[in-house]
Amino acid sequence: MSHLVIEQCGPGTTLQDIGREGWRRFGISTAGAMDRLSLAVANVLVGNPGGTAAIELTLAGARLRAEGGSVLIAAAGPGVTLSVAGREIPEGQSVLLEEGAVARVSPVRGGVYGYVAVAGGFDLGAEMGSLSAHVRSGVGGALLQPGACLSLAGGGAERPLAMRPLPVPEQGPIRVMAGPQQDWFTEDALARLTATEWTVSQRSDRMGRFLEGAEVAPNEGSMVSDGVLPGSIQVPPAGQPIILMRDCQTTGGYPKPATVISADLDRLAQIPAGAQLRLVQVDREEALAARAAAERVLSGFAAEPVAMTPDTSLLLRENLISGVWYPGED
Amino acid sequence: MTGAPRILPCGDCAISVDFGNVIDVDVNDRVRRLDVALAGAGVPGLVETVPTYRALMVHFNPLTTDYEALCRIILDLAAQTGGAGEARRRWRVPVVYGGDFGIDLEDMAAFSGLSVPDFIEAHAAPIYTVMMIGFLPGFSYLGGLDPQLQRPRRDVPRLKVPASSVSIGGAQTAIGSIECPSGWHLIGRTPAIPFLRGRDPVFLFDAGDEICLRPMAVSDWDRLAARAAEGDAVVERIA
Numbered sequence: 001m002s003h004l005v006i007e008q009c010g011p012g013t014t015l016q017d018i019g020r021e022g023w024r025r026f027g028i029s030t031a032g033a034m035d036r037l038s039l040a041v042a043n044v045l046v047g048n049p050g051g052t053a054a055i056e057l058t059l060a061g062a063r064l065r066a067e068g069g070s071v072l073i074a075a076a077g078p079g080v081t082l083s084v085a086g087r088e089i090p091e092g093q094s095v096l097l098e099e100g101a102v103a104r105v106s107p108v109r110g111g112v113y114g115y116v117a118v119a120g121g122f123d124l125g126a127e128m129g130s131l132s133a134h135v136r137s138g139v140g141g142a143l144l145q146p147g148a149c150l151s152l153a154g155g156g157a158e159r160p161l162a163m164r165p166l167p168v169p170e171q172g173p174i175r176v177m178a179g180p181q182q183d184w185f186t187e188d189a190l191a192r193l194t195a196t197e198w199t200v201s202q203r204s205d206r207m208g209r210f211l212e213g214a215e216v217a218p219n220e221g222s223m224v225s226d227g228v229l230p231g232s233i234q235v236p237p238a239g240q241p242i243i244l245m246r247d248c249q250t251t252g253g254y255p256k257p258a259t260v261i262s263a264d265l266d267r268l269a270q271i272p273a274g275a276q277l278r279l280v281q282v283d284r285e286e287a288l289a290a291r292a293a294a295e296r297v298l299s300g301f302a303a304e305p306v307a308m309t310p311d312t313s314l315l316l317r318e319n320l321i322s323g324v325w326y327p328g329e330d
Numbered sequence: 331m332t333g334a335p336r337i338l339p340c341g342d343c344a345i346s347v348d349f350g351n352v353i354d355v356d357v358n359d360r361v362r363r364l365d366v367a368l369a370g371a372g373v374p375g376l377v378e379t380v381p382t383y384r385a386l387m388v389h390f391n392p393l394t395t396d397y398e399a400l401c402r403i404i405l406d407l408a409a410q411t412g413g414a415g416e417a418r419r420r421w422r423v424p425v426v427y428g429g430d431f432g433i434d435l436e437d438m439a440a441f442s443g444l445s446v447p448d449f450i451e452a453h454a455a456p457i458y459t460v461m462m463i464g465f466l467p468g469f470s471y472l473g474g475l476d477p478q479l480q481r482p483r484r485d486v487p488r489l490k491v492p493a494s495s496v497s498i499g500g501a502q503t504a505i506g507s508i509e510c511p512s513g514w515h516l517i518g519r520t521p522a523i524p525f526l527r528g529r530d531p532v533f534l535f536d537a538g539d540e541i542c543l544r545p546m547a548v549s550d551w552d553r554l555a556a557r558a559a560e561g562d563a564v565v566e567r568i569a
Binding site for chain 1: 338339340341342343344345346348351352353377378379381382383384385386387391393398436462463464465466467468469471507508514524527532533536537
């Protein structure tokens with residue numbers, strides 16, 4: 001049976017799809033890709049539905065080998081590129097990895113999270129409706145380690161596909177809606193939330209992005225826990241905001257002055273530690289418009305077969321092509 | 331049972347229907363009733379609900395949900411005080427108190443001014459309600475703790491406490507699930523496994539369930555723990 005061997009990878013490598021819903025009342029986090037847009041790009045490049053499970057890389061690159069057959073693979077994410085046998089594959093393009101061939105995935109040079117998708121997806125058992133690993137609880141699986149062999153479901157596209165132009169994430173401040181607990185903060189604290197140039201802390205991970213740069217401490221008092229979700233900005237008594245991300249717990253006891261809108265979670269995830277960000281308040285109407293626009297981008301994704309020159313067609317016809325040559329190069 | 335809940339926006343994909351900043355059996359009951367009623371209302375776009383002590387978080391798809399209609403339906407349902415909601419399930423849960431299974435028991439009893447047997451009796455006496463499941467898969471927060479057993483959390487949390495620990499933190503008591511860090515005081519442990527993958531059901535308890543704790547002998551631990559590991563619930567449904 002065909003599988004993909006992870007020869008080398010960084011410490012934050014997991015399998016992620018768009019996460020699991022319906023189990024939060026039992027304390028099960030949704031997990032899921034930190035950047036669903038990049039996940040979708042990688043998948044569409046190999047002919048998969050955009051939410052199919054793929055390998056999520058955190059900062060570090062990886063080395064992958066096809067075993068038991070060839071497989072079409074693609075990488076996506078800010079500054080993430082693939083190379084096979086020393087040849088770099090153009091961004092936004094998949095490549096057929098021949099049996100035994102090795103693909104090197106670059107580090108995530110322009111952000112935090114990168115994705116590697118395979119045509120047909122992985123043949124692994126879903127847990128509670130999803131293949132996403134929530135490492136803290138073990139639901140959906142653990143961290144992927146070098147040496148891991150991932151079974152391939154097979155099927156899917158066999159010829160390289162390309163997507164041009166690649167989608168460009170929105171720029172500008174991260175948009176938040178007020179609430180649920182803005183009344184736990186002074187006007188001054190709320191003003192600081194949107195006036196501060198925040199720095200993303202080194203502590204940030206799949207659970208949360210910790211912000212440094214000012215204090216927005218809540219008023220004194222003991223808050224009884226209520227629900228939280230990815231995007232919730234919770235503020236412990238010391239006043240350092242934490243924006244909860246895909247692996248966050250389902251309930252929490254810190255007051256939450258604002259919530260990042262769903263359309264901005266992907267690009268928030270890609271802001272690396274040490275970089276700066278600003279928050280800006282929007283209303284529900286603006287949040288909905290942004291979400292609708294994001295959905296239009298996702299549903300408009302299409303990849304075309306990589307155009308072949310007459311020479312490459314000839315090579316294919318005569319079956320001379322091997323893993324060291326890639327169609328569609330400029 | 332009066333007063334409309336507040337609907338607090340949590341971004342574009344969720345709202346928190348808030349009944350008040352308190353840990354209170356009646357408030358929690360209103361959360362539960364709304365949860366049951368909303369589940370039966372068939373609202374388009376609704377994704378899932380998360381009942382907590384004092385609020386119901388409602389997750390929805392913003393592109394397929396009529397937000398104003400959703401809020402109206404929720405306020406209407408919350409105003410209906412008639413009907414008992416769904417019948418509650420009641421479970422009897424065996425617990426080994428003290429010793430290696432609850433290393434803080436003696437200290438807790440001393441803090442409360444009770445003998446160890448009296449402390450155990452007071453902790454096992456109430457019919458608790460699962461007010462919320464959160465923090466970790468299957469971690470059950472119980473309402474109904476005898477006020478004389480309350481104690482603020484530890485100043486320094488422990489990095490690891492055993493799975494299925496029964497603990498007290500402030501005014502709350504809980505049945506834990508998987509091994510985790512915790513600042514709560516450990517008074518016992520149940521051989522039952524609240525969250526076990528591959529078992530049907532995966533989770534033993536749901537919010538709104540009632541829990542009766544039954545002190546058990548440490549000599550029965552190995553037998554019950556082995557049964558639990560094989561997928562036996564070990565808890566007994568008594569209502």
